[in-house]
Amino acid sequence: MTDGPAKMLLTATGLTKRFQIGSGSLFRPPRQVHAVDGVSLSLAAGETLGIVGESGCGKSTLSRLLMRLIEPTSGTISFRGEDLTRLSPAELRGVRRHMQIVFQDPFGSLNPRMTVRQIVDEPLRVHGQGSRADRDARIVEALQVVGLGAHVLDRHPHEFSGGQRQRIGIARAMVLNPALLVGDEPVSALDVSVRAQILNLLRRIQSETGVGLVIVSHDLGAIRYICHRVAVMYLGRVVEEGPVEQIFRDPQHPYTRTLISAVPVPRVTGRGPRLAVQGEIPSPLAPPPGCHFHTRCPFAMPVCRQIAPALAEIARGRRSACHLHTQPGAAPIPPSPRTGPAGPSTRA
């Protein structure tokens, strides 16, 4: 949000998705889930934006909304200056070659009946890119970028490990040189040892191609490692957003603090008391009124139960949605109990 919207690769404004649960009955309207509730985000070219949150906070729905794999209930998505929500199906198909997605499940995202060649060829074929020989050359090139070679072309997905399959998925996504790559939990299903390889691969691809990355994950370590900026989601809303190191070192929103405090830190001498989040995440079918987090927030005030705080700029490039920042009469935010691994010795 530090640059003007003109320089932005992707800008989502007020993005909302409601799902209907059941069909309701004659006298009762169907129940609705606010999976994503008024999310506004932006991504510059060559930037990596992380989206973190607990299970069920709407981050996967958001990633599919950004790709327009599902229709938003309201809000707009501007991609390279075009409003994706207004495009006709034919126009949308043309735009799709510039935006690609990598999925969580490396076993489910590749058709088991197709060969690697057919899988990576699909984007080239659909968008009519060159002759058979040209496409073969580009397929091999894409496979080499992800660390696989021409020798895998005629194999089937079941012959590969999870990490290798995810590389094939990345090759498929990158073969058209998209401007935007969305990763929906791209490393969550992988072994820890393979995770770092895939994260490094994504980082290298970005530095070489300048692709804009959106990485959705519940893995805070992965987000911190790969992202420039991060948006924290809670029950369909963004509660805090800013540069990744600032958020991790000095989280401002109470939810972000509990989330970051929950990251296990390997340390022989043990650690101070965690700021454990109390209770369970409320059902998205009946989210609490006002600030969604007030049922679990240690600093909840009466106003939090009535009015949802707006996502407001609290410092340059940082936004947070909490009444503690804005209420003139409110007590100042107590110092963070833990300021991340960078300053563990400041606490007795």
Added chain:
Amino acid sequence: MQQAPRPGDSWRRRFWAHRSAVIGGGLFAAILFGCFVLPMLLGTNPTATSLLHRFEPPVWMEDGALANPLGTDNLGRDLLIRILVGGQVSLMVALATVTVAVTVGLILGTLAGYFGGWVDTIIMRVGDLFLAYPFMLLTISVIAILGPSLIVIVLVLALSDWVTYARTVRGSVLSAREREYVAAARSIGTPDLQILRLHILPNVLSPVLVLATVRAANYIIWESGLSFLGMGVPPPTPTWGMLLAEGRDFILDAWWLATLPGIAIMLTILSINLIGDGLRDAFDPRLKGGRA
């Protein structure tokens, strides 16, 4: 018999390593040969009557003669050739009905499953209507109006059974549609028809193929039932159901007239069901060892 199948084997390999599937396949091939090739080699006329040779018993009984290996009926017609030629009609009815019903069910079920919404609602509610309507009543009234012929019988059977396929296809499409590789194809921008052809139909074909073999046996029974009621392909063309119905009148004097066509029906259904079993096991990814 080849070695035991392994999980990575193709379904064809697993099918041929399946003992009952091979038996069923062999039996069915023999039946096809018997019904479509053997009559030409024998050269006997299935409708030629011979009043001097009425009710001759099969060859292995007393008074049996090699000229009529399975005996003759009340008009002295050779039973063997009548069973073989009758099988042509029964098998053609089964094959044609499967083709028509699978085609209709595949198209409508795919539309309903992939597009959902009101398309799904209309197709499946119409399907429910067909399921709720008594099939025999429908068949008898349609045949009473249009008159019995091979085409009418096939269309009526297909009309009353396409829903079975449409429901299976719809269910398979619904589950295939949620695969992540389908979402990946949509994010690539692959057109709907290509998504259906490349990513969804392969998942649908195997359950439909298995279902078709099971249902094909039913069509033979239904056709026999219609012929038995006099609603089948009109005489003098013999069909298995008609042979059964005619033989019933003489069951005490010439038991073979009703029994042997019944055995032919039974063997055909058995072979088709064995093939269906083999296909089902071959397509089942959970089958790790196989019963070779």
